[in-house]
Amino acid sequence: MRTLSDMHTVALATAGQLLHFELAVAYEIFRNPPVDVTSSWYDVLLCGPGSLQVGPFVVEPDHGLDRLASADTVLVPACADIDDPPPPELIEAVRAAHEAGARVASLCTGAFVLGAAGLLDGRRATTHWAHTDELSARHPQAVVDPDVLYTDNGSVLTAAGKAAAVDLCLHLVHLDHGATVANSVARRLVVPPHRAGGQAQFVSTPMKVSGDHMLAGLLAWTQERLDQPLTVTDLAKRANLSPRQLNRQFRSVTGQAPLQWLLVQRVRRAQQLLEATDDSIEGVAVATGMGTATTLRRQFKRVVGVPPDTYRRSFRSTRTA
Structure with a gap:
């Protein structure tokens, strides 16, 4: 039986049309060892089964999909x-590889292939936040988490969109070679060394509210007053609705109760201030209506997955690099 320490063959499973970023990320990380690695x-x-359309490029695979069955990852x-x-042949090849003992990981929408192969059933999974609802609808037995960077179920892993693909690949290097080597790879790529999979995707899902919807004006009005104490x-009163009517409208549009939505908007504003200003945590707490640094830290970590101090350091170090 293969173990993590034995893993060295990484097969990129391709078919159909692919996005070039995630494929390039995986190839770059696993193809080029850091200069200080001697192992x-x-x-x-x-x-793949044949020529691939990868973004604007045509790529010729080196091996057929049957090679996946003897790969380690x-x-x-x-x-x-x-x-x-x-493609059915891709689904079957990925399923066969997992049954043969391979560790299988998806990057962004590659999760739909894992889902079709039945590998997400009963497991936590994620993909780009814009597609998590669809992934859950197609594969209801999967436990889809829209808020994390990646999930690790041991033999099945999934990553969210774009930058999270880098995080998952670094996580795999960390598992196989340790933190020092993973950090060395990250330095070469000029990215933060390691972000835990449980961190949030650091995005705010856009509200689909047309200009003539009864909540459109209220949402804009509220976002201009996030520093103020606001109640249901x-x-x-601002929307000329009863609290019960307001709650019903908010849930139909945002999927959240009014105060839940308001908290998320306060946290999103805090993210912006942490990235763009040198305001203290206390100052950010006041500016976002959360009052105290203690409250900000508690709510920020609950929504984003990391403390505000950690979030700021991560984004500041990324910009400095």
Whole structure:
């Protein structure tokens, strides 16, 4: 039985049309060892049934999909269009590789291939936040988490969009070679060394509220007053609704109760201030209506997944690099 320490063959499972970023990230990380690594590195295989359309490029795989079954790690890059069903031969090859003992990981929308192969059933999974609802709808037995960077179920891993693909690949290097080597890879890429999978995707899902919707004006009005104490009664009065009507409208539009939505907006504003200003944590707490640094830290970590101090250091170090 293969163990993590034995893993060295990384097969990129490809078919159909792919997004080039995630494929390039995986190839870059697993194909090129850091200069200070003296131990054996990965053997990277590009596997597919034929010519691939990868963004604007045409790529020729080195091996067929049958090679996945003897790989140690199988990576499924992002599909270009989730409305196109994954090719049956890709689904079967990924399933067979997992049954043969391979560690299987998806990057961004590659999770739809894992779902079609039945590998997400009963497991936590994620993908780009814009597609988590669809992933959950197609694979209801999967436990889809829209808020994390990546999930690790041991033999099945999934990553959210774009930058999270880097995080998951670094996580795999960390598992196989340790933190020092993973950090060395990150330095070469000029990215933060390691972000835990439980961190949030650091995005705010856009509200689909048309200009003539009864909540459109209220949402804009509220976001201009995040530094002020606001109650459900305040919001209901502004919208000329009863608190019960307001709650019903908020849930239908945002999927959240009014105060839940308001808290998320305060945290999003705090993220902006932490990234763009030198304001103290106390100052950010006041500016976002959370009052005290203690409250900000508690709520920020609950929504984002990391403390505000850690969030600020991560984004500041990324910009400095």
